[in-house]
Amino acid sequence: MLIPADALPDLPVRDLLPEVSATLSGAGAAVLVAPPGTGKTTLVPLALAGDGRVLVAEPRRVAARAAARRMAALLGEQVGERVGYAVRGDRRVSRRTVVEVVTTGLLVRRLQRDPELAGATAVILDECHERHLDSDLALAFLVEVRGVLRPDLRLLATSATADADRLAQVLGEPAHPAPVLTAHARTHPVEVIWAPPPGPIAPPHGLRVDPRLLDHVAATARRALAEGDGDVLVFLPGAREIETVADRLHGAGADVLPLHGRQSGAAQDAALRPGPRRRVVLATAVAESSLTVPGVRAVVDCGLSRVPRMDHARGLGALVTVPVSRSSAAQRAGRAGREAPGRVYRCWPQARHDRLPAQPEPEIAAADLTGFALDLALWGDASGSGLALPDQPPAGAMRAATATLHDLGAIDDSGRVTPRGRALAGAGLHPRLARALLDGAGLVGTRRAAEIIAVLDDPGSATSDLVAALRRARAAGDRAWLAEVRRLAAATEPEAGASPASAAAEAPGPGGARVPDDLAVGLVVGLAYPERVALARDPGGQAYLMAGGTAADLPPESPLAGTPWLAVAVADRAAGARTARIRSAAPLDEATAREVAAAMFTEESEIGWVDGDVLARRVRRLGAITLTSTRLTDPDPAAVRVALLAGLRGAGLGLLTWSRAAEELRARLAFAHAALGDPWPDVSDAALLEHAEDWLDLGSARRRADLARLDVAAALRRAVPWSVAGRLDEVAPERLPVPSGSQIRVDYSDPAAPVLAVKVQEAFGWREAPRLAEGRVPVLLHLLSPAGRPVAVTRDLASFWVQGYPQVRAEMRGRYPRHPWPEDPMTAVPTRRANPRSR
Numbered sequence: 125m126l127i128p129a130d131a132l133p134d135l136p137v138r139d140l141l142p143e144v145s146a147t148l149s150g151a152g153a154a155v156l157v158a159p160p161g162t163g164k165t166t167l168v169p170l171a172l173a174g175d176g177r178v179l180v181a182e183p184r185r186v187a188a189r190a191a192a193r194r195m196a197a198l199l200g201e202q203v204g205e206r207v208g209y210a211v212r213g214d215r216r217v218s219r220r221t222v223v224e225v226v227t228t229g230l231l232v233r234r235l236q237r238d239p240e241l242a243g244a245t246a247v248i249l250d251e252c253h254e255r256h257l258d259s260d261l262a263l264a265f266l267v268e269v270r271g272v273l274r275p276d277l278r279l280l281a282t283s284a285t286a287d288a289d290r291l292a293q294v295l296g297e298p299a300h301p302a303p304v305l306t307a308h309a310r311t312h313p314v315e316v317i318w319a320p321p322p323g324p325i326a327p328p329h330g331l332r333v334d335p336r337l338l339d340h341v342a343a344t345a346r347r348a349l350a351e352g353d354g355d356v357l358v359f360l361p362g363a364r365e366i367e368t369v370a371d372r373l374h375g376a377g378a379d380v381l382p383l384h385g386r387q388s389g390a391a392q393d394a395a396l397r398p399g400p401r402r403r404v405v406l407a408t409a410v411a412e413s414s415l416t417v418p419g420v421r422a423v424v425d426c427g428l429s430r431v432p433r434m435d436h437a438r439g440l441g442a443l444v445t446v447p448v449s450r451s452s453a454a455q456r457a458g459r460a461g462r463e464a465p466g467r468v469y470r471c472w473p474q475a476r477h478d479r480l481p482a483q484p485e486p487e488i489a490a491a492d493l494t495g496f497a498l499d500l501a502l503w504g505d506a507s508g509s510g511l512a513l514p515d516q517p518p519a520g521a522m523r524a525a526t527a528t529l530h531d532l533g534a535i536d537d538s539g540r541v542t543p544r545g546r547a548l549a550g551a552g553l554h555p556r557l558a559r560a561l562l563d564g565a566g567l568v569g570t571r572r573a574a575e576i577i578a579v580l581d582d583p584g585s586a587t588s589d590l591v592a593a594l595r596r597a598r599a600a601g602d603r604a605w606l607a608e609v610r611r612l613a614a615a616t617e618p619e620a621g622a623s624p625a626s627a628a629a630e631a632p633g634p635g636g637a638r639v640p641d642d643l644a645v646g647l648v649v650g651l652a653y654p655e656r657v658a659l660a661r662d663p664g665g666q667a668y669l670m671a672g673g674t675a676a677d678l679p680p681e682s683p684l685a686g687t688p689w690l691a692v693a694v695a696d697r698a699a700g701a702r703t704a705r706i707r708s709a710a711p712l713d714e715a716t717a718r719e720v721a722a723a724m725f726t727e728e729s730e731i732g733w734v735d736g737d738v739l740a741r742r743v744r745r746l747g748a749i750t751l752t753s754t755r756l757t758d759p760d761p762a763a764v765r766v767a768l769l770a771g772l773r774g775a776g777l778g779l780l781t782w783s784r785a786a787e788e789l790r791a792r793l794a795f796a797h798a799a800l801g802d803p804w805p806d807v808s809d810a811a812l813l814e815h816a817e818d819w820l821d822l823g824s825a826r827r828r829a830d831l832a833r834l835d836v837a838a839a840l841r842r843a844v845p846w847s848v849a850g851r852l853d854e855v856a857p858e859r860l861p862v863p864s865g866s867q868i869r870v871d872y873s874d875p876a877a878p879v880l881a882v883k884v885q886e887a888f889g890w891r892e893a894p895r896l897a898e899g900r901v902p903v904l905l906h907l908l909s910p911a912g913r914p915v916a917v918t919r920d921l922a923s924f925w926v927q928g929y930p931q932v933r934a935e936m937r938g939r940y941p942r943h944p945w946p947e948d949p950m951t952a953v954p955t956r957r958a959n960p961r962s963r
Contacts (some may be wrong), residue, residue: 133167557577646712819843
């Protein structure tokens with residue numbers, strides 16, 4: 125222990141420190157459940173420091189720096205002596221350092237380089253309940269390190285919520301979970317004040333938050349200042365909303381201080397130190413846990429949080445604004461009761477609170493997993509099989525991630541990481557941005573590529589027009605942004621083989637031309653997101669089609685409207701929306717678009733059925749975007765035939781001309797098939813379309829109109845097998861003789877009941893109806909009046925003559941006196957003529 129226990133602040137975890145040390149010495153791994161304010165982040169590392177270095181992993185840079193400063197202050201030292209920190213782009217440690225606070229992302233990088241963590245005796249994973257991807261990875265990697273390489277390495281996972289069972293299972297074994305220790309916070313009561321907006325508020329979409337909600341949050345912050353003492357902590361989803369609310373709090377009678385992860389360390393320090401006047405601290409979720417904001421007596425919670433989401437079907441990934449979970453709301457409220465009784469103003473109705481999700485969704489469930497999959501590949505298996513992850517990644521998201529890595533050249537066909545993949549990982553960026561940085565440096569210059577990536581990697585500065593965002597960042601000269609530019613420029617050296625200074629400020633671009641700023645931004649964005657290269661679909665330049673196939677629109681007020689080509693960095697699609705909304709983009713031209721998305725360029729002949737006819741053309745495409753289309757004058761006949769058959773199957777047999785002969789032949793064949801089955805062919809629509817290539821001779825047909833000129837009757841005869849073709853007139857004769865000598869056409873409209881319509885006088889003497897299909901099916905006789913109207917329908921002539929005919933004769937003889945109506949039809953002479961008129 126670096127400091128005597130009685131010299132430590134009297135915080136709830138202090139009395140638990142001996143048990144924590146003893147449990148880790150015995151079990152090797154444990155879970156510590158301790159709410160914010162109990163001292164777990166600062167007291168436990170000091171208690172565990174001894175023979176070797178203790179690594180403390182925090183999910184955020186601001187928390188890592190703040191924890192290191194607090195522990196150093198307890199030791200009466202400066203940061204960098206016995207307590208230091210390391211975050212991306214900033215490290216303060218020395219040979220004396222025995223407690224090092226790092227971000228979980230940096231810990232993952234360190235584990236990749238040195239899985240044994242040489243010199244470390246213990247690792248503390250703080251705030252595991254937040255379930256960030258890096259936290260899950262670090263936990264899984266450390267469990268494997270303890271099991272394979274370092275059984276002596278002590279591992280403590282801390283959580284601010286009581287849901288620790290899953291952590292205990294991951295750290296231990298199925299039958300023997302790791303021990304769980306609990307420290308109970310000594311908090312003061314917090315009064316909950318429900319303060320919903322007075323009017324309707326539009327739900328958040330993407331990064332957009334209704335300005336009326338921000339107006340209400342600012343008004344509620346003023347109310348909190350007026351109704352009590354102490355500082356006010358306001359929770360907002362992002363830096364943009366913090367800036368907006370800060371503008372609305374001018375003249376509030378208090379110092380207004382922002383607190384978010386993109387600030388410089390000095391600015392964050394200012395928000396974490398008490399001031400001479402009352403303060404309103406406007407913070408993102410960084411202040412939910414790990415950090416203590418002193419002096420707070422009131423919390424104003426807007427009820428929103430910002431999380432990453434990925435639309436895997438369209439390849440759209442972005443930060444989105446979502447309602448806060450109940451557990452996060454409770455943690456936010458608890459900030460008001462750390463030092464004295466407090467109040468929390470919740471800017472949503474009490475009735476809605478119970479409908480909020482109980483816990484925040486794990487990042488692994490909905491985020492882009494490309495970087496996650498690269499870390500797994502670097503560890504040895506891109507699938508992550510066998511790792512003790514708290515939750516397994518969704519299969520579809522992992523397939524999309526590994527496909528992206530393969531396209532970037534980061535993994536090979538077997539999923540093993542490549543040297544290119546190691547270079548991408550070394551940039552400390554999302555693999556897509558790393559690819560754009562490393563490849564863009566040689567096209568637009570190292571410095572400029574680093575500047576563009578620094579803008580792209582900052583959600584707050586990546587506004588709708590990225591070129592304007594770049595110019596604003598240069599003009600502002602923010603120290604943190606410039607430091608990140610230097611870090612990114614240095615990261616290109618292993619890939620580019622040159623120092624940043626050796627790369628020209630404007631390097632040759634596609635085709636060897638100099639690349640101006642406007643095009644340089646689009647080029648780098650396109651390298652990161654080639655499938656989001658987009659071409660305008662309308663003259664006004666508001667509607668676009670991305671190379672990946674997603675339709676997207678610019679906001680009406682966008683300064684990019686009318687730009688023919690765009691490289692889209694951020695786009696999202698609301699549930700149920702037909703198109704995506706472009707949130708951030710840069711102008712492009714076709715040559716550069718083809719350069720950055722070269723893998724998506726195709727040039728091929730297309731022959732197919734399009735919009736109701738055969739279309740034969742030579743097409744050049746960039747993914748889903750058609751660049752040029754030229755008509756083919758001599759298309760491949762086989763491909764044309766395939767297109768015609770596809771069109772026929774899609775549109776139906778109505779494309780053919782069905783003459784009466786063709787229709788009657790089809791009906792006779794349908795009857796033969798229904799009565800006798802195979803080998804008589806099935807001539808239903810479905811069967812004819814399925815086997816169209818077998819019976820329909822397309823000959824020289826090349827378009828829809830040619831289909832209408834085909835001889836369908838001749839084609840149908842070809843469908844009849846030769847073994848039965850000669851028997852069609854016997855099985856299903858076209859006409860049948862009747863007693864009068866007439867040859868009457870058989871109606872096969874109903875294959876189950878062929879009909880012969882014959883006048884009564886022509887059937888005199890006929891004792892039995894004829895039978896078809898080898899005698900299996902009797903003809904249904906429609907006996908007609910002299911006017912051709914049915915007077916009887918029967919298959920049993922003998923019964924008709926005895927029972928039905930007398931009634932017919934009684935009704936018809938007066939109506940048709942010139943036609944014979946004998947009393948005995950069986951002996952009468954059949955005739956198709958009327959009696960001659962009497963003179």
